[in-house]
Amino acid sequence: MEIDDVGTIFKTKVRSIKTNQLRTDSGLSLFSRTLEYRKKCNHLQCQKNGTKSVQNIEADLSRSMMKTLYSNNIENEKEYHGISKRSRQPLLDFYHTTNWLKRQRRTRLCQTEKAYAKSAKSLLGGQKAICFYGDAGRGYGSRIGGHTRGSHDVFIGKLSEKATVVSIDEYRSSKLCAFCHMPMVHPVKTNKDKSKKITNLGTVVCINPDCISRKNGYAARGRDTNASINIAMIGYEQLAFCQTIQQFERSSLHAGGLKGKVTLV
Ligand SMILES: [Zn+2]
Numbered sequence: 001m002e003i004d005d006v007g008t009i010f011k012t013k014v015r016s017i018k019t020n021q022l023r024t025d026s027g028l029s030l031f032s033r034t035l036e037y038r039k040k041c042n043h044l045q046c047q048k049n050g051t052k053s054v055q056n057i058e059a060d061l062s063r064s065m066m067k068t069l070y071s072n073n074i075e076n077e078k079e080y081h082g083i084s085k086r087s088r089q090p091l092l093d094f095y096h097t098t099n100w101l102k103r104q105r106r107t108r109l110c111q112t113e114k115a116y117a118k119s120a121k122s123l124l125g126g127q128k129a130i131c132f133y134g135d136a137g138r139g140y141g142s143r144i145g146g147h148t149r150g151s152h153d154v155f156i157g158k159l160s161e162k163a164t165v166v167s168i169d170e171y172r173s174s175k176l177c178a179f180c181h182m183p184m185v186h187p188v189k190t191n192k193d194k195s196k197k198i199t200n201l202g203t204v205v206c207i208n209p210d211c212i213s214r215k216n217g218y219a220a221r222g223r224d225t226n227a228s229i230n231i232a233m234i235g236y237e238q239l240a241f242c243q244t245i246q247q248f249e250r251s252s253l254h255a256g257g258l259k260g261k262v263t264l265v
Contacts, residue, residue: 025115132235134170173230180211181247
């Protein structure tokens with residue numbers, strides 16, 4: 001590998017999908033804001049009528065639930081059960097019988113699919129591509145961009161309509177150097193008044209003195225950049241030769257051993 005190749009790999013354009021953009025495109029941001037506004041209106045109306053508003057009911061429920069969680073005795077359980085029973089009808093009236101929410105439920109899926117399709121299109125930029133997808137983030141409850149919880153399946157589905165998507169095992173892809181396949185370290189820096197050491201988890205540094213990237217001034221790089229190069233390499237190796245690069249191979253004794261597994265989505 002020549003120095004020009006090393007440089008070119010790190011100058012590859014990065015296209016990222018922002019959680020906020022997905023929330024805006026799918027109408028989730030507008031929905032949240034409108035729901036908050038409707039709750040405030042409901043609160044003012046209930047204050048006039050002398051009844052309990054949805055905000056107060058939810059606060060009571062939350063308080064009682066936390067009390068039960070931290071001190072699980074029969075009195076707290078009874079209190080929580082009583083509050084839940086009394087709250088059921090007002091909450092059903094607010095969340096399930098209003099025309100606005102019925103309309104939202106009907107249009108939400110369609111809007112979400114459109115938003116994910118738009119993101120998939122922007123990621124590919126109109127090119128024919130093979131996308132390698134590390135399957136560690138596919139589990140239930142995983143996070144997108146560190147904020148929104150949810151499955152990536154909708155996005156992968158939309159991506160597979162426009163490109164070949166290959167799901168691979170990303171084992172050790174963020175731990176090993178993309179060039180020498182040796183373990184990497186995170187750099188440590190001090191804070192402003194130099195009283196505390198902070199590990200920079202977003203960056204990785206190759207410490208192998210024989211590594212081509214280190215010899216040519218590319219020893220430090222973004223953790224995600226390094227991982228994505230590794231994922232692409234693992235994917236190509238599996239597609240072309242039906243094998244996994246030795247350093248990225250799981251032990252056969254490992255409970256979730258997925259030796260050379262490649263799945264076309
Ligand atoms: Zn290296």
